[in-house]
Amino acid sequence: MRHIISILMENEAGALSRVAGLFSARGYNIESLTVAPTEDPTLSRMTLVTRGTDDVIEQIKKQLNKLVDVVKLVDLVESRHIEREISLIKVRATGTVRDEILRLTEIFRGRIIDVTDTSYTLELTGNCGKIDAFLRAVPNDAIIEVVRSGVLGIARGERGLKL
Amino acid sequence: MELTGADILVRSLQDEGVEYVFGYPGGAALHIYDALYQQDKVKHILARHEQGAGHAADGYARSSGKPGVVLVTSGPGATNVVTPVATAYMDSIPLVVITAQVPSHLIGDDAFQEVDAVGITRPCVKHNFLVKDVRDLATTIKKAFHLATTGRPGPVVLDVPKDITAFKTKYVYPKSVSMRSYQPVTEGHPGQIRKAVQLLLNAKRPIIYSGGGVIASESSDKLIELVRTLGHPITSTLMGLGAYPAEDPLFIGMLGMHGTYEANLAMHECDVMLCVGARFDDRVTGDTKKFSPHAKIIHIDVDPSSISKTIACDVPIVGSASTVLDIMNDQLKESGKKPDAESLGKWWSQINGWRKVDCLNYDRDSEIIKPQFVVEKLYEVSGGDAFVTSDVGQHQMFAAQYYKFNKPRRWINSGGLGTMGFGMPAAMGVQFAHPDETVACITGEGSIQMCIQELSTCKQYDLPLNIINLNNRYLGMVRQWQEFFYDRRYSHSYMDALPDFVGLAESYGHIGIKIEKPADVEGALKEALNDKSRLYFLDFITDQKENVFPMIPAGAGHHEMQLSPRNSGQDGEERELA
Numbered sequence: 011m012r013h014i015i016s017i018l019m020e021n022e023a024g025a026l027s028r029v030a031g032l033f034s035a036r037g038y039n040i041e042s043l044t045v046a047p048t049e050d051p052t053l054s055r056m057t058l059v060t061r062g063t064d065d066v067i068e069q070i071k072k073q074l075n076k077l078v079d080v081v082k083l084v085d086l087v088e089s090r091h092i093e094r095e096i097s098l099i100k101v102r103a104t105g106t107v108r109d110e111i112l113r114l115t116e117i118f119r120g121r122i123i124d125v126t127d128t129s130y131t132l133e134l135t136g137n138c139g140k141i142d143a144f145l146r147a148v149p150n151d152a153i154i155e156v157v158r159s160g161v162l163g164i165a166r167g168e169r170g171l172k173l
Numbered sequence: 174m175e176l177t178g179a180d181i182l183v184r185s186l187q188d189e190g191v192e193y194v195f196g197y198p199g200g201a202a203l204h205i206y207d208a209l210y211q212q213d214k215v216k217h218i219l220a221r222h223e224q225g226a227g228h229a230a231d232g233y234a235r236s237s238g239k240p241g242v243v244l245v246t247s248g249p250g251a252t253n254v255v256t257p258v259a260t261a262y263m264d265s266i267p268l269v270v271i272t273a274q275v276p277s278h279l280i281g282d283d284a285f286q287e288v289d290a291v292g293i294t295r296p297c298v299k300h301n302f303l304v305k306d307v308r309d310l311a312t313t314i315k316k317a318f319h320l321a322t323t324g325r326p327g328p329v330v331l332d333v334p335k336d337i338t339a340f341k342t343k344y345v346y347p348k349s350v351s352m353r354s355y356q357p358v359t360e361g362h363p364g365q366i367r368k369a370v371q372l373l374l375n376a377k378r379p380i381i382y383s384g385g386g387v388i389a390s391e392s393s394d395k396l397i398e399l400v401r402t403l404g405h406p407i408t409s410t411l412m413g414l415g416a417y418p419a420e421d422p423l424f425i426g427m428l429g430m431h432g433t434y435e436a437n438l439a440m441h442e443c444d445v446m447l448c449v450g451a452r453f454d455d456r457v458t459g460d461t462k463k464f465s466p467h468a469k470i471i472h473i474d475v476d477p478s479s480i481s482k483t484i485a486c487d488v489p490i491v492g493s494a495s496t497v498l499d500i501m502n503d504q505l506k507e508s509g510k511k512p513d514a515e516s517l518g519k520w521w522s523q524i525n526g527w528r529k530v531d532c533l534n535y536d537r538d539s540e541i542i543k544p545q546f547v548v549e550k551l552y553e554v555s556g557g558d559a560f561v562t563s564d565v566g567q568h569q570m571f572a573a574q575y576y577k578f579n580k581p582r583r584w585i586n587s588g589g590l591g592t593m594g595f596g597m598p599a600a601m602g603v604q605f606a607h608p609d610e611t612v613a614c615i616t617g618e619g620s621i622q623m624c625i626q627e628l629s630t631c632k633q634y635d636l637p638l639n640i641i642n643l644n645n646r647y648l649g650m651v652r653q654w655q656e657f658f659y660d661r662r663y664s665h666s667y668m669d670a671l672p673d674f675v676g677l678a679e680s681y682g683h684i685g686i687k688i689e690k691p692a693d694v695e696g697a698l699k700e701a702l703n704d705k706s707r708l709y710f711l712d713f714i715t716d717q718k719e720n721v722f723p724m725i726p727a728g729a730g731h732h733e734m735q736l737s738p739r740n741s742g743q744d745g746e747e748r749e750l751a
Contacts, residue, residue, distance in 0.1 A: 076478050
C-alpha cells in the first residue's frame with residue numbers, strides 16, 4: 011500500500027542524505043520525496059511517498075524515528091488528509107492541438123504560464139491522479155517536458171505536525 | 174581566556190573523564206596532538222594502524238562499560254577506522270571517534286588526505302557530525318558522548334577540520350545536553366510488563382533468551398534474580414555470554430548456528446519465549462519461517478526498530494533491560510506467585526534428556542591438539558576468570574562454546590560484523606581498562622595476521638597479553654563450509670607460507686612458544702598466565718580437520734541441527750583434506 015510519511019527534521023547539512031541513505035541501505039523504495047525549510051528555520055519538513063506491506067512501513071517509520079535528526083513524523087495515510095502535487099508541463103501547441111490543449115487546461119483547472127507561437131507551458135496542481143489523467147489526455151507526441159514536484163501532504167482538520 | 178579548538182577538544186575529553194585515547198597522528202590532526210602533548214590527564218595510546226586503535230578503544234569500552242575514544246587523522250586515517258566503527262555499530266558499543274579533516278576552505282577540493290568522513294561513515298554510525306564552527310566544538314563533543322552512551326549505545330564520529338582546531342573561542346563544557354530530536358525511551362510500558370509476567374508464570378515450556386543488551390545495561394544481577402525466581406531455562410546469544418553464569422544449572426548454553434542441542438531444541442519447542450536485549454539475528458534464528466512455531470514471544474529492547482523486525486512478537490516492551498527487569502522482579506515479588514512446578518518439572522526433564530546427548534563432546538584423547546582442548550585448558554588454568562577476546566572463525570565459536578563465562582564483560586568478540594583482526598587490538602584495550610587482570614586473545618593464524626602489527630604496541634606499553642593462536646593452517650570456518658557445502662573444493666582456504674610465529678613474537682620483543690602435543694598445552698598456558706609482565710604468543714598446532722558442531726545449516730530450523738559425527742554415530746570416518 012502507498013503511504014505518505016511527513017517528517018519534521020533538524021535543518022542540518024546531511025539530514026537529507028541520512029534519509030535517502032537509510033532507504034537505499036535497507037532496500038525500501040521511495041516514490042517521491044520533497045524537502046524544504048519550515049516557518050521555523052531550524053526545522054525542515056520532508057514529505058516522502060513509499061510503498062510496502064504493513065510490516066515494512068512499520069519498520070520504515072521506526073528506522074526513520076531512530077535517525078537522530080528526525081524530530082517527529084506522521085503517516086498521513088492513517089487519517090484524513092489532503093495531498094497535492096504541482097507540475098509544470100511544456101507542450102507543442104500548433105494547429106488544431108493548440109485549441110485542444112487550451113480546452114484541456116481549462117477542464118483540469120490548470121494555468122498557461124508561458125506562450126510561444128509553437129508551445130504552451132502550463133501549471134497544473136492536484137493529486138497525483140489528476141496530473142496523470144491530464145498527461146494521458148494530452149496527445150502523446152505533444153509533450154515536450156514534464157516537471158513534477160513530488161507529493162506534498164497535510165492532515166485535514168485542526169491537527170498539525172508541530173513541535 | 175580563549176582557547177584554541179585543539180585545546181578545547183582535549184579539555185573536553187578531560188572534563189568528560191576520558192582516561193585513554195587510542196589513536197594515530199597525521200597532518201590534519203597535528204594541532205590536536207600538540208594539545209595532547211601539553212597535558213597529562215588524557216593518556217594517548219599510539220597504535221600501529223588506525224584499525225588497531227579503533228578495536229582497542231572498542232575492547233576498552235566492552236570490558237569497562239565506559240565509552241572508547243579514538244583519534245585519527247583525515248583521509249586514510251578516517252577510512253582505516255571505518256571497520257572498527259562498523260564493528261562497534263553492529264554490536265552497539267559506545268565509541269567516540271574523532272577524525273581530523275582538511276581545513277574548511279579545502280573541503281570538496283580533493284585536497285591531500287581528504288575524504289568525506291561523514292559520508293563514508295554515515296551508514297555505520299549512530300550519528301556523526303562535521304564541526305563547522307569552533308564555538309560549537311565543546312557542545313558537539315558533549316552531544317557525541319551523550320549519543321554514544323545512552324539509549325541503544327553506538328559509535329559517534331566527529332569530523333573536525335584543521336582550521337577549527339586553530340581558531341580560538343571561550344571554553345565552556347556543558348554539564349548536560351538535551352536534544353529535542355533524541356529522547357530514547359527507557360521505561361517499559363507497565364501494562365505490557367504485567368502481561369509478560371503473567372505469560373511467564375503460566376508458561377508450560379518457557380525459555381529465556383538473553384543478549385548483549387543485558388550486558389550493555391549492566392543488568393546481569395537483575396536477570397539472574399528473574400531467572401532464579403522463575404526457575405526457567407536460560408540460553409544466551411554469542412553477545413550475551415557471561416550475563417548469566419554459564420556454570421549455573423539453569424543455563425543451557427549458547428543458542429543459534431553453533432549453539433547447544435538443548436538450547437536450540439528448547440527454543441524450537443517452547444511455548445513462551447522471553448527475549449531480553451537480543452535482536453533475533455539470522456545466526457540465532459536460522460530459517461525464520463521455522464522459528465519457534467509454538468511460542469508466544471515477549472521482546473524487551475531499548476531500540477523500537479529491533480522489535481518485530483525479523484520475528485513478529487506478541488508482547489513488545491520498549492525499554493532498557495535494566496528498568497524493565499526491575500519492574501518484572503518487583504511484580505513477581507508482589508504477586509507471590511510461582512510457575513506451575515509440575516509442568517516446569519516435565520519441561521526440565523525433556524531438556525535434561527537433550528543435555529544427555531552431550532553435544533559438545535569431542536575426542537579428548539586425541540594425539541593431535543584439539544582446539545576445544547586448548548580452550549578448556551585455558552578455562553581451567555585461568556580459573557574461569559580471564560578476560561577473553563577473540564577474532565572470527567572456528568576459534569571464536571570454540572571459545573564461546575568451551576570457555577564458561579560466569580561474569581559479564583569478560584567475553585569480547587565481534588559478533589555482528591564478524592571482524593577478523595579484532596581480537597588482539599581489542600585485548601590491548603581490555604588490558605588498559607583492567608591492568609591487573611589476565612587477558613587472553615583466542616585467535617587463529619588467519620585472523621591474527623590481520624592486525625599483527627599491534628604486537629609492537631603491546632611492547633611499547635608492556636601489555637602482558639596471552640595470545641592463544643589455534644593454528645590449523647587453514648581458514649577453518651571457510652574450510653568447514655567448503656567441506657560441507659562445496660564438495661571439499663578448498664578454494665583459497667589454505668594458509669600457505671605462514672610465518673614462524675615464535676620468531677615473529679620474539680622479533681617484536683615478546684615470548685613465543687610453539688606447542689605441538691596435547692601434553693604440553695597446560696604447561697604452556699600456566700607459564701604464560703603466571704608471568705604477568707610479558708606477552709606470550711602461544712602457537713598451538715591444532716587438528717586441521719576439526720569442525721565446529723553442532724551446526725544449523727543455512728536455511729534450516731533449530732530442530733534440524735547437525736551434530737558432530739561423535740554424536741551421530743559416524744565417528745572414525747576418514748576425511749580427506751586438500
